[in-house]
Amino acid sequence: MSQQIPIIRLRDNLLVSVQMELTDQLVAALKDNVAEAIRSQDIRGLVIELSGVDILDSYIARSIRDISHMARLMGVQTIIAGLDPCMAMTLIEMGLVLTGVSTALNLDSALDILGRSSDEEQKAKSAFLGRLLDRQP
Amino acid sequence: MNESSTIPTPFEEIPRILERYMPASIAKGVLAQVLRSRNLVAGGLRKPEDVSIAIEALQKAIEIFIHDGSLLDACKRDLRRLARGREDGELDWDTAAVNVEITTDLQMVRARNIAKTMAEAKGFSKTDQIKIATAVSELARNILRYAEKGRVKVECGRDQSRDFIQITALDQGQGIPNLDEILAGRYKSETGLGLGILGCKRLMDEFDIQSVMGKGTMVTLRKYL
Secondary structure, rough: OOOOOOOOEEEOEEEOOOOOOOOHHHHHHHHHHHHHHHOOOOOOOOEEEOOOOOOOOOOHHHEEEEEHHHHHOOOOOEEEOOOOOHHHHHHHHHHHOOOOEEEEEHHHHHHHHOOOHHHHHHHHHHHHHHHHHHHHO | OOHHHHOOOHHHHHHHHHOOOOOHHHHHHHHHHHHHHHOOOHOOOOHHHHHHHHHHHHHHHHHOOOOOOOHHHHHEEEEEEEHHHHHHHHOOOOOOOOOOOEHHHHHHHHHHHHHHHHHHHHOOHHHHHHHHHHHHHHHHHHHHHHHOEEEEEEEEEEEOEEEEEEEEEEEEOOOOOHHHHHHHOOOOOOOHHHHHHHHHHHHHOOEEEEEEEEOEEEEEEEOOO
16 A cells, blocks of 8 residues: 555566655665565675655665665675766765765666676686685595 | 746746757747647737637647657646646746645655755756755754654745745754754764754755754755855
C-alpha cells in the first residue's frame, strides 16, 4: 500500500534507482530492505542511483552514506551514482563531506567498476589457488 | 511597484510553457497555427475567453508533437493552470508569498518543491534553485524534528532594485541551545541540528536567527538574484 523504493537484483549486484521524492520513512525502509536483501542473497555489489532525485538535504545524504557503510560492513562494495552536479556542489558548500563513499558518474560506470573488481577478485582467487597447488608436493 | 508590464501576456507565457516540452521553433509554430485556426489574433489574447479557446485548441495540437505520455500530461496541466490563472487573477511573482504549515514529512517535501518552483519562476539558476530548496528542506526538517510544528514562508521581493527570494521558518518549540557554538561551527550534535542551520547559512546570502529558550525560533534566509 505504501510506496517503497524498489531494489533490483542485477547478477550479483543490487540496484537501487531512486525515482521519487526521498522522505525519511522511505530512506529508513530502504536501509532495512537493503540489509535484508544482502543478508538473504549472495550479493557483492550495491549501486545507489540518484539521477532521479531533485533535492538532497543533509539528513538524507547522511542516511544514504550510512546505508553505504552498512553494506560495506556486510562485505558489499557500494557505489553511489548519478548525483546531480548542482546537488554535489550544494552539499559541499553546506560543509557536508561524505567520507568513505565511492561514487561514479552514472549507472554504466558504476557497473563497470563493480564488474572490474569482481574480475580482479576472480583473478586474485585463481592466482592464489594456483600458488597453493604449485606448493603441493 | 506592481506594473502590469512586468506580468507576461498569454502570448508570451504560452510559448514559454510549450518550450519546456518541445523545441522553441516548434512551439512558436504550434501557437501561430492554433491562433490562425481559431481566427484569433496574437495581440487580441487579452480576453479570458479567447485565451481559453486558444488553450483548448492547443491541448489537442500538442498531442502531435509530444510523444512521451507523462510529458504530454504535464504540458496539458501547465496550460490548464495558465487558463485558470487568467480567469482567477494574476499571480504576481514580484511579491508572491507562500506559507506552508510543517507538521508532516510530506509538507516538508511540498515546501521545498514550492521554494524550487518560485526560485525558478523568479529566474534563479539551477544551482541556486537547488540551494534554496535544500535550505528550505533543512529548516523544515528542524521544525519537524525539534519543534514538531511550525511554518515556512517563501516569498519573493525586491530590495533597492535587487530581486530576492526570502525564506522564513517559524516555530514555537523549545529554542536552540548552544546557538553561538553552532554558528561558529564548533557544535556537533548527535542528531545533526547544528549542521542544518550552519549549512543554510553557507548556502544563502543573508541569514538571521532569533531563538528564545522555551518560546521558539525564527530563521530568516535571503538569496539575491
